[in-house]
Amino acid sequence: MKKLVNIKIYLLGVAIFLLNYSCTEPLELAPISSIGANSFWQSEQDAYGGIVGMYNQFRDLSSRTLYFMGEARSEIMSEGLQNADYRRKYFENDMNESNADLDWLQSYKVINYANLVITNVPNITFPNEDNKNDLLAQAYSMRAFMYFVLAKTWGGVPLITTPVEGFDAETTFQERAAVSSIFELIKADLEKAIELFPNNGFDNGRSMWSKPAVNTLKGDVYLWTGKTMDGGDTDITTALSALSEARTADLELLDNYSRVFDFDNKGNNEIIFSVHFNDFEVSNNLFSDMYINSLDLKESYGEETLATIGTPGGFNWWAPSATMRNQFTDEDSRKDGSFFEIYDKDENNTFITSIVKKGDGYTESGSRWFLDDIVIYRYAELLLLIAEAKNALGQDPSAEMNEIRARAYGENFSSFEFVSASQEENDEAILQERLFELAFEGKRWWDLIRFNKAFEKVPSLQGKEGQDYLLVWPITLETISLNSKITQNPGYEQ
DSSP states (O other), X not given: OOTTOOHHHHHHHHHHHHHHSTTXXXXXXXXXXXXXXXXXXXXXXXXXXXXXXXXXXXXXXXXXXXXXXXXXXXXXXXXXXXXXXXXXXXXXTOOXXXXXXXXXXXXXXXXXXXXXXXXHGGGSOOSSHHHHHHHHHHHHHHHHHHHHHHHHHHSSOOOOOSOOOSOOHHHHSOOOOOHHHHHHHHHHHXXXXXXXXXXXXXXXXXSSOOHHHHHHHHHHHHHHHHHHSXXXXXXXXXXXXXXXXXXXXXXXOXXXXXXXGOGGGTTOTTEEEEEOOOTTTSOOOGGGGEEEOGGGOOGXXXXXXXXXXXXXXXXXXXXXXXXXXXXXXXXXXXXXXXXXEEEEOSTTOEEEEEEEOTTOOEEETTEEEOOOOEEEEEHHHHHXXXXXXXXXXXXXXXXXXXXXXXXXXXGGGGGTOOOOOOHHHHHHHHHHHHHHHHTTSSOHHHHHHHTTOHHHHOGGGTTOTTOGGGGSOOOOHHHXXXXXXXXXXXXXXX
16 A cells, blocks of 8 residues: 555545445444445455545544644633634633534544554455555554543543444443553554554655554553553653654654644654545535634735735634743744744834744645644654653653754754753653644643643643543533433532
């Protein structure tokens, strides 16, 4: 398999999706039709179609929901020019079971496709066994990632490892498994994926799971369990080993930070794993909610500002917060590569709003399209995860930190060179570096939990220390009403 197979297989994957998921409700896990169960999983081509279907579902999830889960509740975002609407309850951390609107339906659609591949592909004959193993490895990787996301978001969730191929109440309606059980499956899936991937390369491109990507995920998982689930040094040592293995792949920091995210530079050598977006395939992704519409532009903003904005598009529903923006220095190239502040050039130089430049897409025929890839992992984060693991083990994280800072500050690097200090001071510096490097990439909320800093860093959580239930999400009432075995996260009950 090279790249994404071909358009015939792509359309086949879409067709399977339409057949399988036309009548789904939250936690009514997408029944598969008899066509899929009895006659679809017969050939290598069918297996590729199933994998494409899995990635199609993942792209739907990644277009906005992953960002809501991983960053929206942090200090990164605030009000934009438009009414932030349902987004406000995220960054104000004002959620309860009545207003919760984020459910796990789409996540289980992705998991169900992974389960289908894991169950059916071993029974298919492939001319090349490495190709079969590669597809299975991708499915195990995706299932591990999805359960990692679910466990970080809601805690215990239903643990479904059997594909739903028809209505089966026993399979479909399950109670929430313990978080420890979820992570047992995640870690087992990671080992299977690593064993099955035929090599340490990016043979399928960088928008599909690979051995370097799953080793990065493994490092992420074991850092989480090491720091939040009493895994301690044993898990963190495992994390560092996996991350070091991922680092041996064909990866490098691009010289220009902004170029990492450009539409015309997809799949560059800094990318480990991204979600592919392309014209004529999908609509605009999350970055269209963070830019600015033509109706909100004024000549009084000045020519330089209007030139920086370029072709307007989307809406400024929410915007980078002052809390986040004010932490950047002008010497940091990541500031201009991440966001832009808009001022009215009146006598008071009035602040209007800010827009996200990372993910600003491309323009064509007078329109702006927000179709930059959603980055899941890239080399800069890999370096920061290594720095975090090293520091947690009492090792010096300076090399990784300074590789990041050298690009960020360029000729001003000597003024910002990282020098190792106490473990606590290094931890603070690493967390801060992650803010500068990874803003708007869906990482910050989970970073704050992993570093145990959410109540300190998020303005809407300050003064609420001890209310740890706020670190997970409420489960929607609709989800609970559809499955009597599901119980609400304690603290969110009305």
